[in-house]
Amino acid sequence: MISNTYGCSLLSVSCRWITYVCLWALPNLCAMPVPVSTSLWFLWDWVITIDSEVEHFWGKPITIGSTLYFANRILGVIGILLHGAAWVLPIGVTGAACKPVIFTYLVISDLSTTVVQTVLALRTYAVWDCNRQVYLVLMGLNIAASLVQQGLNARNLLPGKVTATPNPLPVPYDGCLLVFHTGTWHRFVPIVIFEFTIAVFLSIKFIENIRNGKTNRVLYILFRDGFIEFITVTVGSILCLLTGAASWGNTHSMSLIILDATTSISAICCARLLLNIKDIM
Known part of the structure; x- marks a missing residue:
């Protein structure tokens, strides 16, 4: 009886806290549905693949x-x-924490992209029968892209590059709102170059394998899962580049919202590729 009473009381308190948190964050959840949905997708995928991990x-x-x-x-x-x-x-639209939090997120997001591109480079290296030259070219481009991105992150921390702004959104919102005065499209150029190079290498090898009738389970997984991951990163990066150029100086550039979706989805594809390869080896 005591345990049941304690359990019901604990459940009641938990429900109240959940309600408070939902009501507290609901306006911001409505304002930013893409980051929330892709983040939940990432976490759910981790839950359903934890046994394989x-x-x-x-x-x-x-x-x-x-x-x-x-x-x-x-x-x-x-x-x-x-x-x-x-x-x-809700930490405040113009809160002092906004700028460092946003840019720490960008640094982490760029590192995540570097990891995903490293997996893509290794996948292409394997498809090319462990060709050392292919690997060196791709990893060189990957490292160069990472250095460019982190350099731009450091530059945007300088005074005058980014400022906080009042809320222009049609819904109640008190999260961070920043204006990127120098645009955000530059950071995606090296990624697009890397992805284009990957596409060239894979197209050559795919045509060669079709002509020679070479196929096996490992190659199938490398091409299938790797292609899905490649498409996610490529399409997302191109959209980020285009929207970043078009929305120069706008609050919460659409490119950053697309970046969030691209980062989460490509991370899911990357994890699935590594798990599926392990499943057949």
């Missing part, structure tokens, strides 16, 4: 694959927490 990576020797897998997952969670603090939780 435990089977293939937990307690196993550390490898490049396991390192990339956990880096991909952990960076994704950190990005979600930072994005939640900046856009979902």
